[in-house]
Amino acid sequence: MRMNEGVEWALHSCLNLGWLGPERAVTAGRLAAFYGLPPAYLNKQLQALARAGILTSTSGPRGGFRLARDLDAITLLDVVVAIEGPDEAFRCTQILRQGPGGDPAADYLKLCVISQAMGRADLAWRRELAGQTLADIRATVERGYPDTPERTREWFATVAG
Amino acid sequence: MRMNEGVEWALHSCLNLGWLGPERAVTAGRLAAFYGLPPAYLNKQLQALARAGILTSTSGPRGGFRLARDLDAITLLDVVVAIEGPDEAFRCTQILRQGPGGDPAADYLKLCVISQAMGRADLAWRRELAGQTLADIRATVERGYPDTPERTREWFATVAG
DNA sequence: GGTTCTTTACTCGGATATCGGCTGTCCGAGTGTCCTCGG
DNA sequence: CCGAGGACACTCGGACAGCCGATATCCGAGTAAAGAACC
Structure with missing residues (x-):
């Protein structure tokens, strides 16, 4: 009974998208490079999130993924179900x-x-899982590691993709 | 994230052992025949229960499995961990x-x-899972289906094995 | 200079290999039982 | 008749295949942007 590894990737990626803001779309390749993950496989997981309505995806240049709604409207269960499916x-x-x-x-x-x-x-x-939103997670992270949002934004702004 | 099918078999088999009583050991083949399960594979699951100290096993003629302790001392979590392992x-x-x-x-x-x-x-x-013992399950079953214990005993007593 | 069309490069999306673990099976080690043989 | 010894059959226990889903990858469809050509 092992959970799909993509759940972890999806949760972290959603948090990063939350810190980057909805202005720009972020490609799967950039998100994968942040943690050194296989880009094509992370792309597969992000597709599942898009199908579930958690992310929106746009093709072409300057395309990529962005959050479909704010983090306080996304529960951990939403992400788990999107990746793992609804079956118990x-x-x-x-x-x-x-x-x-x-x-x-x-x-x-x-x-x-x-x-x-x-x-x-x-x-x-x-x-x-449904009782915790990604906004709760984000708040807890920012309380313990206040410089994480800025460092994340910096990395995505400076590192070539 | 699919749970091992053996968990279901193990739970039902433990209940049946509870109804049959600890006097006689029951072989994996008999327990498997009760539900039409593959005998060798159920044997594998019962071995795991024995390793976990939930059942005791004896070899040779008139051997088989029996409960190592009463059902009120076996939780659902015990059985799940015995089959699935301790990892989350x-x-x-x-x-x-x-x-x-x-x-x-x-x-x-x-x-x-x-x-x-x-x-x-x-x-x-x-x-x-830890909050429910197999004795709780047994009590609920007997409340809803009072003739189940007797029918089970009868089956194991009459059907050749 | 502005507008339109074409080219181009980029990204997602799904189709395609590869691998690990659950599923299922088989045979050997160990053991209790039954039979045989001897006292 | 009674007891000891041995052969036997039965059961668990672990070692050995098969299969399905997760893992990982690749290429094509679609698209937005940039550049060139024309007005």
């Missing part, structure tokens, strides 16, 4: 159907007590 | 080290705000 980790395969006394027509996703319990745990996880 | 789903790769201003010696597992936030979500998930 535990998937009940309804093996009770195969057992003695099992009803092939029953919906054990709802009936199976184990499925319910695992669903509650998944819900607690999602609730925690 | 989100693994911070500390990409901040590679970025400008990154400290190669810093422990970003603790410092990175994103890592902290994802860790909190994982903790909420684990807390929910």
Whole structure:
């Protein structure tokens, strides 16, 4: 049960986009170079964010990605779902159907007590993720490392891309 | 981010072992036949439960698996960790080290705000899993389906294995 | 000089290889049982 | 009849393939900008 590595990249990239502001679009290559990530693969993740409506993408020269809305309207869950998909980790395969006394027509996703319990745990996880926005993260970072926004802007302004 | 299918099998098998009682050991083949699962693969999962101290295993004729302790001392988290391993789903790769201003010696597992936030979500998930024992599950099942214990015992007693 | 058209270079987007881990299977080590043989 | 020894069959345990999804890469469609040509 390993989460897609792109989730981490996407979260950090969204934060960076937040510090850079929505004026300019930033290419996947620039965002990848910031952390030394494979550009084409990060591009794939950013595409997923665009499909989910978290980013907007523009092609051509001076194109790239920018935030579709402010960071306080983007939760951690939004990003995770955009990359990982909406399915929960535990998937009940309804093996009770195969057992003695099992009803092939029953919906054990709802009936199976184990499925319910695992669903509650998944819900607690999602609730925690949905309770934190990227603006919260940004605020915490800026409180602990006040020069991060300026350094980030500087890097994207000076380093050739 | 898909959970190992063996977790579902392990949970259901532990419940069945709880209904059958600790007097007799039950073979992986019998437990697998109950749901029509591949016997050798279920055996692999049960081995993991034995390594984790949830089950005890005995070889030879009249051997098999039995519960190492009562169901009220086995949480859902115990079973999940036994099958999936102790690592959490989100693994911070500390990409901040590679970025400008990154400290190669810093422990970003603790410092990175994103890592902290994802860790909190994982903790909420684990807390929910640890808060429910298999005895709770058993009680809920018996409340909704009172004849399940007897039917299960009957099946294991009558069906040849 | 201004406007329009063409060329150009750049970026996203999806299609295409490659790799690791879950899924599934098989055979050997160990062990309890049953039978046989001897006392 | 009773006990000891041995053969046997059964089960776990770990070692060995197969397959699917994540990882990583590449090339084409579309586009905005820059330059050239024309008015």
